[in-house]
Amino acid sequence: MAAEQRKLLEQLMGADALAGKVSKRQELSLNDARVCKSYLVGTCPHDLFTNTKQDLGLCPKIHSEGMKAEYQREKEKGRDFTNFEIDYLRDVEKYILDCSRRIDAAQRRLERTPDEIAQTSSLLKDIDELNEGINASVAEIEILGEYGIIDRALKEFHAIKVKIHNRQQKEKELRIINDNMGLSGHQKLQVCDVCGAYLSRLDNDRRLADHFAGKMHLGYVQMRATYKELSERLSHASQYGRPDRRGQDRDRDHDRWARGRSGRRR
The missing domain is CATH 1.20.58 (Methane Monooxygenase Hydroxylase; Chain G, domain 1)
Structure with a gap:
């Protein structure tokens, strides 16, 4: 109930109004740890699945439209935000890996x-x-x-x-x-390899179309596309980055991210 009330208030007053003193623009910078970097760079995963089975609830970090606009202005001026993009990539990767684990588990139950x-x-x-x-x-x-x-x-x-x-x-x-x-039974179930939902081979075209146009499925489509595009771009930037201090910092952040991915795979 409290979460629903907060969502309603956010819609009416804006997220900044509920964040109290810490949300005042003059007290925050783009680098503040309380600011959601995923929201600044793209779409926060918490905003993708509202009112679905995968609803993640409210993001614990601050979403500010004003700061998002500032981020865009600074980026257009040439400021390097690769560390923000890496944070965003890590955030998206976490939810993709979790979804992939659910898909594997669901598939095993059907076998x-x-x-x-x-x-x-x-x-x-x-x-x-x-x-x-x-x-x-x-x-x-x-x-x-x-x-x-x-x-x-x-x-x-x-x-x-x-x-x-x-x-x-x-x-x-x-x-x-x-x-x-398994669990297939008369339903002849199969697992959606994008979002992990169960689909029935007996479903008509309308029901299948509703699934593929659904908010949860499209959310994972967007998340996977973002992850692919951003990971490829960051890998390319690491190979051909500028040899200045910001480029060195960016490459160091990217190397940390790459080592983290490698460790998870092992």
């Missing part, structure tokens, strides 16, 4: 487990053996009938009925396993 594979193989083997037994009993009944051995033929007929009943039970168990394989 057939070793236990399901073993049960399926065992049931198929039992059904094959029952079919062979039924066929053998039918052939034996025909022979017994030709020789007039009625009592044995009736016993064999009863045995066939038992085998048919057992086969039906095995086939029912097999259908249940196949119908509920």
